[in-house]
Amino acid sequence: MLEEFEEDIKRIEKIYNRLNCNKDIFIHCLKVAEVAVSIAKRIGNVDIRRVLIGALLHDVGRCFENGIKHGIVGAKIAKEFGFDEKIQRIIKTHIGAGIDKEEAIRLGLPKDDYIPRSIEEKIVCYADKIVFFNNVVPFSRVLKRFKRELGENHPSIKRLLKLHEELTKLINY
């Protein structure tokens, strides 16, 4: 499915290897990339290669940090390897359904905007939510998990639903 991007995939896999990263992380990223690219192709008017590269790198921060900061760590690694700001932002904004400034402060993150805004950011964030390890799960399960983990009224639930509605609409257009 991702044959056309073989070179990019190999190049990024090498980065994971150089970082001595647990193999499962790249396996997950590869599945997210597959789902994200397929969504991107169905929507159109999306930078598909950027989606691919962002998806492949979205969890690179987990090679060093498994907590909520892995988005920031990952963006920094991507920068060090020469990936542009748009890729860095895909990585930074994939956590949960995005994190706003107030939540970021509460969570001990640097005051910044971590909400996916570009279509490429939204697609990778969403694809990551519906992929558990390397399986695609129904959105209803994702929503249930968010509610269980964060509570029914957490602002992330609204953002997750909005993301789902927006992308579903675009896919079915």
Ligand SMILES: [Fe+2]
């Ligand atoms: Fe992640």
